[in-house]
Amino acid sequence: MRNAxxxxxxxxxxxxxxxxESIARAKPSxxxxxxxxxxxxxxxxxxxxxxKYRLANGLTVIxxxxxxxPLVAVNVWYHVGPANEPPHRSGFAHLFEHxxxxxxxxxxxxxxRILESIGATNSNGTTSWDRTNYFETAPSENLETLLWxxxxxxxxxxxxxxxxxxxxxxxxxxxxxxxxxxxxPYGPSSLAMLNALFPEGHPYNGxxxxxxADLSAATLSDVTEFFRQYYAPSNxxxxxxxxxxxxxxxxxxxxxxxxxxxxTRPTAKQVPYTPxxxxxxxxxxxxVTLAQVSFGYRTPPAYTTDDPALDVTMALLGGGKATRLxxxxxxxxxxxxxxxxxxxxxxxxxxxxxSATVASGKSSAAVERELDAVLQELAKNxxxxxxxxxxxxxxxxxxxxxxxxxxxxxxxxxxxxxxQRFDQYTGDPGYLPNWLSQIERVQSxxxxxxxxxxxxxxxxxxxxxxxxxAPATAQEAQ
Amino acid sequence: xxxxxxxxxxxxxxxxxLSGACASPAAPPPAASPPLNANLAPTPRPDPEAFxxxxxxxxxxxxxxxxxxxxxxxxxxxxxxxxxxxxxxTTLSVVVREGAGSLPVGKSGLAALTARMLTEGxxxxxxxxxxxxxxxxGSTLDADAGRDQSNVEISTLTAxxxxxxxxLAEVVFKPAFRExxxxxxxxxxxxxxxxxxxxxxxxxxxxxxxxLLGPSVGxxxxxxxxxxxxxxxxxxxxxxxxxxxxxxxAVIAVGDVTLAELEPNVERLFGRAxxxxxxxxxxxxxxxxxSKLRLLIVDRKDSVQSSIFAAQSFPKRxxxxxxxxxxxxxxxxxxxxxxxxxxLREKHAYTYGVxxxxxxxxxxxxxxxxTEVKAETTADSLFxxxxxxxxxxxPKRGAPINEQETNRARADxxxxxxxxxxxxxxxxxxxxxxxAEQLPHDYYSKYPALIGALPASQVSxxxxxxxPSRMTVVIVGDRAQIEPSLKQRGYLLEAADPRLLE
Numbered sequence: 001m002r003n004a005x006x007x008x009x010x011x012x013x014x015x016x017x018x019x020x021e022s023i024a025r026a027k028p029s030x031x032x033x034x035x036x037x038x039x040x041x042x043x044x045x046x047x048x049x050x051x052k053y054r055l056a057n058g059l060t061v062i063x064x065x066x067x068x069x070p071l072v073a074v075n076v077w078y079h080v081g082p083a084n085e086p087p088h089r090s091g092f093a094h095l096f097e098h099x100x101x102x103x104x105x106x107x108x109x110x111x112x113r114i115l116e117s118i119g120a121t122n123s124n125g126t127t128s129w130d131r132t133n134y135f136e137t138a139p140s141e142n143l144e145t146l147l148w149x150x151x152x153x154x155x156x157x158x159x160x161x162x163x164x165x166x167x168x169x170x171x172x173x174x175x176x177x178x179x180x181x182x183x184x185p186y187g188p189s190s191l192a193m194l195n196a197l198f199p200e201g202h203p204y205n206g207x208x209x210x211x212x213a214d215l216s217a218a219t220l221s222d223v224t225e226f227f228r229q230y231y232a233p234s235n236x237x238x239x240x241x242x243x244x245x246x247x248x249x250x251x252x253x254x255x256x257x258x259x260x261x262x263x264t265r266p267t268a269k270q271v272p273y274t275p276x277x278x279x280x281x282x283x284x285x286x287x288v289t290l291a292q293v294s295f296g297y298r299t300p301p302a303y304t305t306d307d308p309a310l311d312v313t314m315a316l317l318g319g320g321k322a323t324r325l326x327x328x329x330x331x332x333x334x335x336x337x338x339x340x341x342x343x344x345x346x347x348x349x350x351x352x353x354x355s356a357t358v359a360s361g362k363s364s365a366a367v368e369r370e371l372d373a374v375l376q377e378l379a380k381n382x383x384x385x386x387x388x389x390x391x392x393x394x395x396x397x398x399x400x401x402x403x404x405x406x407x408x409x410x411x412x413x414x415x416x417x418x419x420q421r422f423d424q425y426t427g428d429p430g431y432l433p434n435w436l437s438q439i440e441r442v443q444s445x446x447x448x449x450x451x452x453x454x455x456x457x458x459x460x461x462x463x464x465x466x467x468x469x470a471p472a473t474a475q476e477a478q
Numbered sequence: 479x480x481x482x483x484x485x486x487x488x489x490x491x492x493x494x495x496l497s498g499a500c501a502s503p504a505a506p507p508p509a510a511s512p513p514l515n516a517n518l519a520p521t522p523r524p525d526p527e528a529f530x531x532x533x534x535x536x537x538x539x540x541x542x543x544x545x546x547x548x549x550x551x552x553x554x555x556x557x558x559x560x561x562x563x564x565x566x567x568t569t570l571s572v573v574v575r576e577g578a579g580s581l582p583v584g585k586s587g588l589a590a591l592t593a594r595m596l597t598e599g600x601x602x603x604x605x606x607x608x609x610x611x612x613x614x615x616g617s618t619l620d621a622d623a624g625r626d627q628s629n630v631e632i633s634t635l636t637a638x639x640x641x642x643x644x645x646l647a648e649v650v651f652k653p654a655f656r657e658x659x660x661x662x663x664x665x666x667x668x669x670x671x672x673x674x675x676x677x678x679x680x681x682x683x684x685x686x687x688x689x690l691l692g693p694s695v696g697x698x699x700x701x702x703x704x705x706x707x708x709x710x711x712x713x714x715x716x717x718x719x720x721x722x723x724x725x726x727x728a729v730i731a732v733g734d735v736t737l738a739e740l741e742p743n744v745e746r747l748f749g750r751a752x753x754x755x756x757x758x759x760x761x762x763x764x765x766x767x768x769s770k771l772r773l774l775i776v777d778r779k780d781s782v783q784s785s786i787f788a789a790q791s792f793p794k795r796x797x798x799x800x801x802x803x804x805x806x807x808x809x810x811x812x813x814x815x816x817x818x819x820x821x822l823r824e825k826h827a828y829t830y831g832v833x834x835x836x837x838x839x840x841x842x843x844x845x846x847x848x849t850e851v852k853a854e855t856t857a858d859s860l861f862x863x864x865x866x867x868x869x870x871x872x873p874k875r876g877a878p879i880n881e882q883e884t885n886r887a888r889a890d891x892x893x894x895x896x897x898x899x900x901x902x903x904x905x906x907x908x909x910x911x912x913x914a915e916q917l918p919h920d921y922y923s924k925y926p927a928l929i930g931a932l933p934a935s936q937v938s939x940x941x942x943x944x945x946p947s948r949m950t951v952v953i954v955g956d957r958a959q960i961e962p963s964l965k966q967r968g969y970l971l972e973a974a975d976p977r978l979l980e
Contacts, residue, residue, distance in 0.1 A: 044566035044635065068564060069899055070540035106530035112814045116886040118536065119893030123814075137897060141537035148534050155527075171827030171852075175783070179830050179850045183783045185676035243540075259527065287778070288676045290669060320618050321597075321609035330666060331606075337669030359669050390613040397616030400566040401633060405900040 001176075001410075002098050002125045044400060046433050048415050051246065052423075057262035058234025061253055062419050062429050064241040066406075072242035073406035074146045075135040075416040076154070077424060079237070080230035082210075083129050083203040083269050083348060091173065091210015092218055094127040096226055098169040100134060101125065105156035107149055114149065118142040126410050129204050130347040131424055135411035140243035144252050147240075151256035154236065158227045163220055170215055177209045186292055189284040189465040193296045193353075196280050196461040203269050203348060232263035237423055241406045241416040271348050273301050276459040285468045290337060291358040292465040293367045299352045299454045302345035302425040306454060308438040309446040310343050310352060313455075315391035316383050316447065317341035317354065317374070322390060325354065328374050335362045335370055347425065352455060364464050372457060379451040382444035395439055399432070544895060544922040547730075547909055548737040552749040555724035559909050559919075560737040568733025569902040570642045571631040572650050573910040575728075576721035578699040579625040579841050580759030585713060586694065587701015589623035589721075591667060592714045596630060597621050598663055599654040611645060619649060623699055625839040626795075627914035628721065633903060636734045640743055646729070647747035650722060655711050664706065671703050675979060678954040679850055681776055682787035685978035686952040687844065689774060690789050692765045693977070695842060702980040720757040724748075728913040732902040764842055767791045771864075772950045773964070774974035777957040784856040784955030785848075788863060790945050792836050792843035795915055799940055800838060801891075801925075802932050806940040807836040808887035809879065810870050811847055815886065817866050817877075818847060826862065828855040834867075840915070845944065853955055857963040860951065867946040879941055884934045892926045952978075 050064045085092045103109035115123050115136060123136035134153075138146055181187035191207055198204035206214070238257065240249060276298050300306045317325045318341030329336035336356040344351045354371055358364050383391070408414035412421055422431035547559040578589045597619045599605040612619040615638045621630040630649060634642040674680050688696035697705065729744050767790065793799065811818045811834015818832045832849035847867070851859040869877040898904035912921060952974060953960070961971055 071896065071900065106527065107533075113882075113886065114533070116813055116815055116890055117882075119889040119896070121890070121894050121897040139539070139893060139896065141539050143537070144534035145536065148530065152530060156530075168824065168827045172823055172830055175827070175850070175852055176830040178783045178852065183678060183781055183850070185673070256530075287780075289672045290676070320613045322606060322613045327606065331662065334662065334665065337666055337673065357669070357673060359665065360672065386610070386614070390610065390616075393616035394613060397567060397633065397635065400635070401901075401903070404565055404567065404902060 001127075002101060043396070046399065046403065046436055048403070048419060048430060048432060050419055050429050052429055055233065055254070055258055057258065057260055058232070058265055059257050059260070060237040060423070062237060062239040062423060063244065063246055063249060064239070064415055064419060065244050065246055066241070066415075067243045070140045070243050071137055071406060072140040072143045072146070072240065072244055073135065073137040073414065073416045074143075074150055075133060075239045075241070075407055075411050075420055076150055077131050077133045077237045077239070077420045078231055079131055079235050079268070079424065080266075081128055081130045081132055082206065082208050084230060084266070085206070086222075088214055089210075089218060089222060090206025090214040091177075091208070092214070092222065092226065093132055094208055094210065095170060095173050095215060095218060096223065097125045097127045097132050097134075098173055099161060099166065099223060100153050100157055102157070102165045102169065103160045104152040105159040107152040109160070111149060111153070114145070118145055120146070122407055122409070124411070126412070127208055128346070128412075129208065133411040133420065135407050135416070137242075137407050143240070143244060143249065147252050147256045150238070151260065154231065154233065154257065155260040157231070158224055161220070161223060166218075166220055166223060170218065173209075174212060174215055177212065177215075181209060185286065185288045186465055188286055189292065189294065189463050192282050192284050193294060193461055193463045196282060196463075197276070197296050197298055197351060198349075203271055204346075228263070229266055232265060233257065233260045234263060234265035237420060239416045239420050239429075241414075241419070269348065273349050274298070275454065275456070276461065279458050279460055279462070281462045281464070283464045283466055285466050288465060288467050290360065291364040291367075291467060292355065293358065293364050293371065294353060294355040294463045294465075295371060296461040296463070297352040297455055297459070299343070299350040301347055302350060303422075303431070303435065306450050307345060307350065308435070309442045309450040310350070310454060311395065312388070312391050312439060312442045313378075313447050313450055314341045314343045314352065315394055316378065316387060320390070320394060324374050324378060325356070325371070329356055329367065329370055333370055335359055335367050345425070364466070368462065368464070375451055375455060379448050382448045385444075388442070388444060388447070392439055392442070396436070399436070544899065544925065546920045546923050547912070549919055550737060550741065552724070552745060554749055554751055554753040555727075556744075556748045556751070557728040557913060558737065558741065558744050559728055559730045559913065560735060560740060561732045561905055561909060562736055563732055563734070563902060563905065565733050565902050566635065567633050567902060568636045568639050568642070568731060568735055569631065569633045569906040570639065570646055571629060571730045571906045571910060572646050573728050573730060573913055574628040574722050575626070575726045575914050575916075576756070576759070577623045577625050577627045577914075578697075579839050580721070581694075581717075582759075583694045583762070584705055585709070586697035587667070587699075587706040588709060588713055588717050589628055590699050590701065591664070591706065591709060592717045592721075593621040593623045593628045593630065594667070595655055595660060595663060595714055596649040596653045598659045599656055600648050601652045601654050602648060605659055608645070608649065615641060617642075619645065621649070625699060625841075627910060629910060631903070631906065639731070639733070639735060639740070643729075643740075643743050643747055650727070651748075651751055653718065655714050655718075657711055660711050660714070664709065667700075668703060668706055671700060671706065674700065678778055678781065678783070678785040679787070679848065681979055682785040682952045682954045683846070683848060685774060685776060685974045686787040686789045686846070686950055688978045689772070689952070689974070690765075690767075690791065690844060690950045691842060692762075695762050695764060704980055719754075723754045723756050724751050725753070726756045728910070730906050730909045730913070732905040732909065762841070764791070767945075768948055768950060771947055771969075773969050773971050774950070774952045774978070775957050775961075775971040776952065776954040776974045776979065778954050779956055779958075781954070781956045782853055783850045784853055784859075784953050784960055785850045786856070786860060786863065786951065786953050787846060787848045788949045788951040789844050789846040790949045792845040792943065793838065794843045795838040795840055797843070799936070801928055802936040803836045803838070803940045804891055805884060805887045805929065805932060806870075806879075806937045807834055807845065808890055809883040809937070810834050810867065810941070810944075813886055813890055815883075817870060817883075818849075818863065821862050821866050822849060822851070822859055826855070826858070828852060828859040828862070832863070853959055854963075856953065856955060856960040857967045857969060860953075860964070860969060861967055864946040864949070867944045870941045871944040871946065872942075873938060879934055879938045881934055884937055888929050888932075891929055895922060895925055
């Protein structure tokens with residue numbers, strides 16, 4: 001992510017602790033449930049109307065018109081991510097994302113100033129394994145300006161890039177790595193987890209943020225080559241959602257994007273999905289007060305057969321107080337201070353993770369055993385009907401809340417984000433209702449099956465974070 | 479991928495025929511033809527993309543109207559605020575006009591823990607039964623406190639609104655505060671506080687605000703560890719009894735609902751609570767601001783970054799000039815192109831980001847800047863940070879606040895407000911602020927005009943309140959590594975009192 005403001009604002013301390021449990025749902029998804037209450041309630045529509053077409057130069061366009069508010073969102077996905085990085089260039093796709101804000105030939109270097117002047121909000125870029133996105137929301141009278149800006153950097157970013165600008169952003173990214181991983185509690189543990197999930201040779205190896213050595217090694221010619229190869233219109237999808245006139249918008253798209261050079265679409269990485277070949281257990285020592293235990297699994301790719309059942313499984317395990325991990329580890333045994341369960345769905349392999357922060361005075365070994373016991377029980381007996389219905393309903397309401405906005409945080413949720421997300425992973429921007437019905441069909445036995453197949457104790461990474469003595473000042477404070 | 483339509487190709491052909499310019503009505507004339515004497519010297523072909531040099535003109539500005547809520551006060555004093563909006567999900571919230579700002583000395587964390595315990599069991603339902611009830615509606619009951627308000631919220635399908643209101647009324651008026659639940663939640667809460675204090679940036683903000691505002695007012699909303707350890711069920715019951723009273727309380731609904739539809743239910747569920755008078759909290763005196771720059775260090779060995787939090791006193795929420803201070807802090811430290819971010823990140827690459835903001839609560843205000851910088855650059859970063867604030871403060875330093883940056887800040891504030899219209903939950907937050915800060919109900923409707931009319935001179939006047947030479951700065955970092963270069967710059971460190979981190 002290019003912009004740290006949202007992260008920093010959290011430190012101000014005006015509000016109390018957030019909910020004690022959290023679920024990082026990388027994938028908003030939804031369903032209809034079979035509960036009694038659902039039967040009485042007509043469920044709201046989950047279809048996002050859209051039109052998809054392609055320009056002669058290969059750029060894919062997705063338009064969604066909704067004129068209820070005078071706001072418009074632009075969201076551009078380039079189908080390139082760390083999976084495409086050349087050897088010894090980990091972190092490069094994300095470094096490149098930063099450079100996309102550094103200016104372009106005709107617009108100049110005032111990209112952010114222009115965006116702010118026209119009232120653009122939620123403007124940012126993010127990098128995930130298979131894609132890099134750029135997005136902003138603005139008052140709809142400025143749509144043409146947004147297209148002017150996005151097309152200029154799509155076509156001509158490389159023309160104005162200098163060694164000096166590369167060096168500054170390289171250092172900014174190194175600071176991002178320090179802030180988010182090296183100097184952050186459990187940051188080194190999460191890097192250890194990723195490196196074990198995707199060892200050398202896997203396209204996802206090296207974490208999105210990359211290594212310091214690889215970041216140092218990146219050259220201006222690497223940037224030029226990456227731009228030429230992957231930032232072609234044919235390798236990008238432009239989504240515009242909100243208050244727009246489709247006819248006028250198409251004319252503008254043609255004007256600003258239609259003349260960009262037609263370059264061959266690079267072939268996508270094809271690596272067959274395999275689960276982890278064995279179990280691995282890592283102990284990472286960090287200057288923290290509370291130990292942590294995390295389980296990580298390589299699970300099937302986004303939106304393949306077992307993905308919906310895994311989504312439901314994660315919602316059964318975490319994300320609310322009436323979930324398995326919270327009830328068992330925080331409420332009943334009081335072994336954990338915080339638990340989470342998440343599924344991050346990707347093109348080549350998804351990542352399922354369970355995590356528990358060990359409560360003061362409790363042992364990480366006991367937490368590890370309990371996490372296992374919860375999984376085994378769920379695999380053995382399956383969830384109750386009410387439990388299953390709650391998990392599905394939470395997924396549904398989460399998706400409906402996401403549909404309220406045009407661009408959600410990270411450009412992966414909201415209507416534009418969902419259209420892009422489904423297009424990236426299924427080829428159909430309008431896949432949401434289909435996805436919901438798959439979630440709806442998940443049964444207790446599916447949950448049992450995916451735990452037995454995908455969340456196996458002999459094919460996972462366990463990372464235990466152990467506290468090393470904290471600095472004197474902080475210790476005295478306890 | 480789906481097949482593409484033919485339409486796009488037709489447009490492309492058309493635009494090719496028009497020699498690079500395209501068929502847009504807004505298109506400028508095609509690029510000039512080569513001069514006739516072009517054969518005298520090789521003349522570069524005109525750039526077919528040259529039209530891109532001209533930024534597009536904005537279209538017609540649609541009127542963005544931030545809605546004014548429908549408001550009704552029930553007989554017992556409860557306020558009902560409803561904002562109709564076309565949405566599949568309705569956000570319901572109960573806001574109480576009391577938060578951590580009204581707590582007595584030694585009771586930090588009480589408002590937040592009281593809010594949390596509302597959802598941990600009522601006289602009718604256990605903690606688990608409540609969680610199951612809210613999650614079967616697809617949502618969680620979220621309870622939280624800020625400085626000036628406490629809040630319980632739930633988002634439901636519009637068809638489930640009646641059930642959502644029942645749950646809210648039950649947790650707000652009939653909490654059980656059972657001893658066993660409290661012991662469990664307190665243990666969990668204390669570990670949450672310990673986890674928070676693992677974050678270097680959090681330690682810096684904790685220590686700076688407490689040093690500046692004193693141990694009680696400056697304590698975090700979530701509480702200090704020793705204070706929370708001593709809290710009892712009796713404390714929670716007392717806070718609940720004096721704060722969660724009808725005159726202090728609003729029910730807020732944003733979604734596909736109207737006041738007329740909701741009123742009977744709200745009257746039945748909230749209108750019968752006894753109309754106890756709210757107890758006014760004792761005013762707490764703030765410490766005298768420091769007379770010189772104070773630099774406190776929290777030694778964190780082997781830190782590759784230093785977390786810096788610099789703070790000073792500032793006007794409180796109700797003091798005149800609040801909106802001008804919003805513009806000022808936005809252009810100094812809020813925008814991506816703010817003075818601080820342009821300097822520390824985009825020019826020097828000392829950091830991934832820096833944020834400056836004016837906090838304004840009912841009882842106090844503060845201006846702060848927070849950043850995490852590469853350890854080797856700590857002294858230089860601190861110098862640039864304070865220097866940038868001083869240049870904003872003093873127009874004679876060569877960088878008076880200008881119209882362009884003021885306009886960017888205005889645009890950002892206005893349109894960030896506009897963006898809140900998208901989300902029922904953001905709108906509910908805005909309504910809660912109206913109620914908690916006792917602002918006029920049309921405050922947000924008039925906000926764009928108010929911001930637009932504020933001259934840069936007023937923004938400069940607010941910047942003149944910055945006192946970089948007398949700020950309280952906390953650095954969490956590796957003291958042995960960073961102290962020599964700080965000393966060279968004349969920055970003398972004193973160890974932070976460990977109690978500031980509690």
